[in-house]
Amino acid sequence: AQSVTQLDSQVPVFEEAPVELRCNYSSSVSVYLFWYVQYPNQGLQLLLKYLSGSTLVKGINGFEAEFNKSQTSFHLRKPSVHISDTAEYFCAAMNTGFQKLVFGTGTRLLVSP
Amino acid sequence: EAQVTQNPRYLITVTGKKLTVTCSQNMNHEYMSWYRQDPGLGLRQIYYSMNVEVTDKGDVPEGYKVSRKEKRNFPLILESPSPNQTSLYFCASSPMAGLAGVLNTGELFFGEGSRLTVL
Numbered sequence: 001a002q003s004v005t006q007l008d009s010q011v012p013v014f015e016e017a018p019v020e021l022r023c024n025y026s027s028s029v030s031v032y033l034f035w036y037v038q039y040p041n042q043g044l045q046l047l048l049k050y051l052s053g054s055t056l057v058k059g060i061n062g063f064e065a066e067f068n069k070s071q072t073s074f075h076l077r078k079p080s081v082h083i084s085d086t087a088e089y090f091c092a093a094m095n096t097g098f099q100k101l102v103f104g105t106g107t108r109l110l111v112s113p
Numbered sequence: 114e115a116q117v118t119q120n121p122r123y124l125i126t127v128t129g130k131k132l133t134v135t136c137s138q139n140m141n142h143e144y145m146s147w148y149r150q151d152p153g154l155g156l157r158q159i160y161y162s163m164n165v166e167v168t169d170k171g172d173v174p175e176g177y178k179v180s181r182k183e184k185r186n187f188p189l190i191l192e193s194p195s196p197n198q199t200s201l202y203f204c205a206s207s208p209m210a211g212l213a214g215v216l217n218t219g220e221l222f223f224g225e226g227s228r229l230t231v232l
Binding site for chain 1: 117148153156171223226
């Protein structure tokens with residue numbers, strides 16, 4: 001069964017510092033990969049997605065992620081974070097040809113001044 | 114405005130009192146799904162529907178029912194709520210694609226969530 005692992009439950013970082021949120025997936029078949037963001041008291045919204053093509057994917061709010069097939073990873077990065085980036089981030093994966101999106105357990109990004 | 118609307122947003126109820134959380138989308142999406150979010154467990158799928166009158170169990174369906182009589186609506190029913198169903202619930206929708214009935218790109222559009230407390 002497909003699974004998504006986010007090893008870090010919480011990542012504290014200072015404003016304007018770079019950040020990386022880690023995501024690993026397990027799948028023996030082709031996958032689509034996603035990062036969703038959940039701001040406090042809101043639903044999830046799509047940050048970026050990898051379907052095919054270039055392994056470096058750029059999303060909204062200056063975030064980007066790199067698909068690494070050999071390491072089965074899809075880490076999320078931002079070179080300089082803002083206070084407003086404080087939120088919970090979910091990695092998700094879907095086997096192509098299926099109807100199910102599997103989510104990781106989430107990483108809470110805490111940006112302080 | 115394209116959106117997924119859930120009601121109620123907050124609810125406190127007691128064990129055994131039937132309740133329904135409504136979900137409606139105005140994007141003409143075929144696929145709809147319910148998730149529950151619990152600390153440390155992320156989002157877990159309860160039920161999903163690929164089209165009208167087509168529903169299927171997700172990972173944690175016990176204690177829940179759904180129906181899909183119209184394309185836009187996908188209510189979640191708790192016939193006899195219990196304290197372990199205290200959670201944050203999200204409805205989501207997505208367009209399907211092709212005859213194979215796969216999710217178009219896997220992108221889900223979420224409602225704002227319904228926080229349910231069962232005493």
